[in-house]
Amino acid sequence: MKKASIVYVIPILLVTGILLASNLKAPTAYIPVSSNEAVKKGASDENYNKMMDVLVSPRCINCHPNDNIPKQGDDGHPHYFGMSRGENNLGYQATKCTTCHQSENNDYSGVPGAPEWSLAPASMMWEGLSRKEIAESMLDPERNGGRNHEELMHHLTEHELVLWAWEPGVRADGTPRKLPPVPLDEYISAVKQWFEDGAVIPAE
Template sequence: MPSPLRTWASVLVLLAAAGCSRRQPESTARPSDVLPPVGPSELRAPEAFGVITDRADRSRALFLEASRVLLHPRCANCHPSGDTPLQGTEWQAHYPPVLRGPEDRGVVGLECTSCHQDRNLELARVPGAPNWHLAPLEMAWVGRTPRQVCEQLKDRKRNGGKTLAQIVEHNAHDELVGWGWAPGSGREPAPGTQERFGAIVAAWVETGAECPPEEAKP
């Protein structure tokens, strides 16, 4: 008859073996979790995303970084889902009241350029840049997820007929886009710089222009 001590030793060995063979829970870490931290007013360099080895995951992470600009009020205020532009950082309706008009440039007699010149008017606190206008309704971003914006940008029926190469050029060099980093009158600029933003968009395209999952947040 085995001794009690030997019996307990056998039990402990069996329990240890069962614990080792039990399937370990899968990691819930996201590819973006390996990226270096960044402040709210900064953008990561495209090279920082090299730590994400999977090309498609890297592309998705790059778009999430770009969406920190795309969904920032400095950009999204001119991409409303209705007929009224927004202003400020709290998505306030434009004051005085205006409408987008038939060509996204205001109504007759009250076009956008009636007030908004090709540069900021600091004394009057009126923002301005060349070609000031609203984005078309099919390019509305307010209230959209990064994935929805990504799908819009890739759809030539909803992005003004642009190729991906033209989207890169637009974001990297367009003067109205550039206003987002020089809004004047104490307004909060978009994160980073236009140069870095353009480089991030270019890297996103180069890695396959993949869209992040619906639940992903910037």
């Protein structure tokens, strides 16, 4: 059943990809990521790859650090001034994430903001992991905060803090922060489809 569907999906993906590309007049902020290999592997893999392209981007990984230190920027440098996870992922006792980060981006300061701005819990350390390891970690209730697939899908596609990645505001110097490599709608449908297809993590 699975194999049969691939035949139909591939041409459609290819065509929409071309259409999308030709419609864009200005250079896009998104880097095309669909590799031929992924396409060959099938729709589920394609969805998986789209999702993972986003999850490993700095907009996501910066708040899933492996050392309790939030990261910043497209180079993922350690947060300046020694900010750290603190006891509840919200910073230190008085100087917290919310000392500077509010529920919206601030275009005057270039400080990003969204509701519930915080680090992902320590169990969700993704930084430095392979895509497969991140996906495994994400699906593992021991590490994902006890979320089932439905709840995961909600976090990935509806949580405002996650969706902030597509409206990341400007940097301190006023230039726009880099977006994740996949457009939001494409990402959402890829995530949903991947879960509907059984959330299969392909072998690397």
